[in-house]
Amino acid sequence: MNLKILLTILICFSILIPSFQVLASVSTNELPNGISLLSSSQEEIILQFSASPYSIETIQLNGNSYSKIVIPDASSLSESGKPDLPVFSTMISIPPNANMSVKILESKTRTLDGTFKIAPGGTPAPLEDDLQPGEWLYIEDPGVYEQRGAFPLEVVRGSDAGYLRDHHLGRVEIFPFQYHPVEGKLVFHSYLRIQIRFFYPGELSNQPIIQLDSKRTITQAPPIPFRGIVENQVINPDSIDDWQGIPSSQLAQSSVRPHFSNSSIPRYKISVWDTGIYQLTYADLEAAGMNMSTVDPSTFAMTNQGRDVAIYVSNTDGNENIFSPGEYVLFFGEKFSGDYIASLYSSENARWRSFIRQLPNGTYTTWKPQFNATMVEKYTGENVYWLEEGDDPGSRMNSVDGTDCRSNFW
Numbered sequence: 001m002n003l004k005i006l007l008t009i010l011i012c013f014s015i016l017i018p019s020f021q022v023l024a025s026v027s028t029n030e031l032p033n034g035i036s037l038l039s040s041s042q043e044e045i046i047l048q049f050s051a052s053p054y055s056i057e058t059i060q061l062n063g064n065s066y067s068k069i070v071i072p073d074a075s076s077l078s079e080s081g082k083p084d085l086p087v088f089s090t091m092i093s094i095p096p097n098a099n100m101s102v103k104i105l106e107s108k109t110r111t112l113d114g115t116f117k118i119a120p121g122g123t124p125a126p127l128e129d130d131l132q133p134g135e136w137l138y139i140e141d142p143g144v145y146e147q148r149g150a151f152p153l154e155v156v157r158g159s160d161a162g163y164l165r166d167h168h169l170g171r172v173e174i175f176p177f178q179y180h181p182v183e184g185k186l187v188f189h190s191y192l193r194i195q196i197r198f199f200y201p202g203e204l205s206n207q208p209i210i211q212l213d214s215k216r217t218i219t220q221a222p223p224i225p226f227r228g229i230v231e232n233q234v235i236n237p238d239s240i241d242d243w244q245g246i247p248s249s250q251l252a253q254s255s256v257r258p259h260f261s262n263s264s265i266p267r268y269k270i271s272v273w274d275t276g277i278y279q280l281t282y283a284d285l286e287a288a289g290m291n292m293s294t295v296d297p298s299t300f301a302m303t304n305q306g307r308d309v310a311i312y313v314s315n316t317d318g319n320e321n322i323f324s325p326g327e328y329v330l331f332f333g334e335k336f337s338g339d340y341i342a343s344l345y346s347s348e349n350a351r352w353r354s355f356i357r358q359l360p361n362g363t364y365t366t367w368k369p370q371f372n373a374t375m376v377e378k379y380t381g382e383n384v385y386w387l388e389e390g391d392d393p394g395s396r397m398n399s400v401d402g403t404d405c406r407s408n409f410w
Contacts, residue, residue: 034073035090035174038193040236045092045196046105047235051176051189054086059119061138066119069177069186076121081141083118083151083181088174091161093234095243096168098198102158108191115184120145150178150187156194167230167240172196266290267388272333273381280329280387290389297323301394302331304385305340310395311387329387330397336383338376345371 038046054071074086094100122136144151152175161169172194178187231237268288272278286292298320302309312330313320354368 037235040239047194049174049192061119067116068119079121080123081120081139082144083179084121085177090172090235091233092170093236093239093243094168094170100158100170101197102156103195105195106193109189112186116186118179145181148182150180155189267386270385272383275335278331278333282325282327295323296321298393299390301390302387308395310397312397336381338373341376342373
């Protein structure tokens with residue numbers, strides 16, 4: 001009786017096993033599997049890669065037999081028609097304005113015995129009818145499968161992933177296998193030590209920058225909520241604070257830079273993060289590209305969120321139509337508030353549907369979303385002011401004679 005039960009179990013188990021064959025199972029060394037950080041500095045990042053144990057399976061696709069490499073924790077390349085090889089990747093934090101180059105410092109490589117035909121990445125099949133389940137086609141790209149040489153050409157790829165607010169991010173991809181489709185050979189890179197080198201081509205910026213507050217660093221932005229997200233994504237989180245900044249071509253905070261509107265009259269963008277009195281000197285505006293020989297300070301006008309802002313323009317030379325060295329512009333800048341912008345779109349609230357929610361005491365109430373200041377302020381703390389030379393003078397601060405002001409209090 002026990003023998004019949006055992007045979008029944010074995011038969012059922014054999015039916016449930018997928019139709020593939022494991023050709024190889026290889027363990028690497030005792031190093032941590034995957035990508036790990038060895039060092040991170042202003043000049044370079046050193047990474048280490050150690051491949052996990054892998055297996056090579058035989059699968060059937062479109063009536064053809066293919067080999068598929070399986071490595072735990074690896075993703076698949078999944079590019080249509082190209083060999084679907086495993087790939088490891090990680091995000092890295094890199095300095096602002098930096099470009100990156102990749103170099104393999106050390107590797108352990110060997111060619112596997114036997115020949116293999118690696119499966120191509122799938123291509124969605126055209127839908128013949130509506131509301132029908134999609135299918136995949138596996139068609140080899142002749143530009144890859146009929147060419148001699150390794151695919152991919154590079155074992156390690158580095159690319160600039162752009163900026164998440166003021167965090168510059170890069171992406172590193174590692175291919176533990178290279179495939180030679182004509183020969184059917186697989187080259188296995190079980191260990192790599194990789195150098196990510198930073199370089200800064202040319203000048204950091206040809207855009208003039210004005211510093212408004214000597215206590216602030218131009219490239220340094222205030223802490224933002226995205227830091228926690230970046231910290232969880234990059235392999236070198238300890239470098240985030242040191243490298244927090246924005247590219248010089250996009251510098252805004254604590255700076256002034258020219259901006260041309262549709263009227264072709266230059267406007268100068270001033271980004272403010274804190275409330276206080278800000279000063280723009282002759283030297284500041286000249287460095288920002290203002291033509292000091294033709295500018296008429298009596299026509300200066302400033303706006304913020306479409307509203308006039310009163311300014312004070314000093315006049316030490318007695319000519320209000322000439323901006324001379326030593327003269328300056330003062331304005332009162334405020335930390336960003338979303339109240340005014342929210343008031344412009346208050347009518348949008350009428351279009352949002354109401355929801356019924358249950359309170360902790362079991363009763364029900366109606367809740368309706370509203371566009372408010374909090375919704376605006378959660379995305380930025382930057383308040384932008386615009387200074388321009390116009391045909392008409394803008395608002396000016398009132399002057400009060402402070403002579404003998406004490407007499408008013410005695």
